[in-house]
Amino acid sequence: MKPCIALTKGRIEKQFLEFFQSLNYDIEPLINKGRKLRVETDDFQFVFAKGVDVTTYVEHGIADLGIVGEDILAEFQPDVYNLLPLPFGNCRMALAVEEGKEWPERKRCIASKYTNITKAFFKEKGESVDIVKLEGSVELAPILGLADGIVDIVETGNTLKENGLIVKESFMEFSARCIANRSSLKIKRDLLAPVIEALQKGVAVK
Numbered sequence: 001m002k003p004c005i006a007l008t009k010g011r012i013e014k015q016f017l018e019f020f021q022s023l024n025y026d027i028e029p030l031i032n033k034g035r036k037l038r039v040e041t042d043d044f045q046f047v048f049a050k051g052v053d054v055t056t057y058v059e060h061g062i063a064d065l066g067i068v069g070e071d072i073l074a075e076f077q078p079d080v081y082n083l084l085p086l087p088f089g090n091c092r093m094a095l096a097v098e099e100g101k102e103w104p105e106r107k108r109c110i111a112s113k114y115t116n117i118t119k120a121f122f123k124e125k126g127e128s129v130d131i132v133k134l135e136g137s138v139e140l141a142p143i144l145g146l147a148d149g150i151v152d153i154v155e156t157g158n159t160l161k162e163n164g165l166i167v168k169e170s171f172m173e174f175s176a177r178c179i180a181n182r183s184s185l186k187i188k189r190d191l192l193a194p195v196i197e198a199l200q201k202g203v204a205v206k
């Protein structure tokens, strides 16, 4: 039986495949997969899903391993084993506001995809805020007057800059992570050990 790896589609997928190739794994079937969501290589079964769904497949043991952003782990806190950091997907979580605009004294409204992280961040400050959940392009919310600020991922800062926003406070650092199903780690230890070791070695040389 081949180990099953759930891979976050999009940005993380691209970076993981480059990294995986650098470890001498064959990624040809994955690059040429077209619209297929399940692909077998000589050594693995891969499934492609959105980040939060990757954690669900790993939590349920459908996938033995998962490749996912740490932001997703922080937001949804799935019951998985957080095995190791990967050398890509580096970003931080930040509260951002419109440049030159005063931070209002009244109860503030914050837009985010990350409502749990936002809630915890303001709770720690002892501040009560209204939170509006958005699914993407969160930078629009202050510009259009939906919110006073946003809590979102920042990497280069270009998206904020190009939309007239600035970081008010950065508060968490993330990278992509390899996660594992807790029982797979025990039951399939021999099957998973080679790939886990290869990933660890790859991380060490980066």
Ligand SMILES: Nc1ncnc2c1ncn2[C@@H]1O[C@H](COP(=O)(O)OP(=O)(O)OP(=O)(O)O)[C@@H](O)[C@H]1O
Binding pocket: 008, 009, 010, 011, 012, 050, 051, 068, 069, 070, 071, 072, 089, 090, 091, 136, 153, 154, 155, 156, 175, 176
């Ligand atoms: N600008 C960024 N820099 C570094 N890592 C990022 C950045 N944006 C997202 N990520 C990481 O990549 C993961 C997937 O993000 P991506 O934008 O590919 O998908 P998404 O946010 O689910 O959006 P979509 O709806 O387009 O799939 C995030 O969970 C995060 O860990």
Ligand SMILES: O=P(O)(O)OC[C@H]1O[C@H](OP(=O)(O)OP(=O)(O)O)[C@H](O)[C@@H]1O
Binding pocket: 135, 136, 137, 138, 139, 152, 153, 154, 155, 156, 157, 158, 159, 160
């Ligand atoms: O600091 P930067 O390098 O500009 O990166 C930050 C942007 O990247 C992510 O968006 P993504 O591209 O995933 O699109 P989304 O807004 O639809 O999630 C994030 O939500 C920011 O918008």
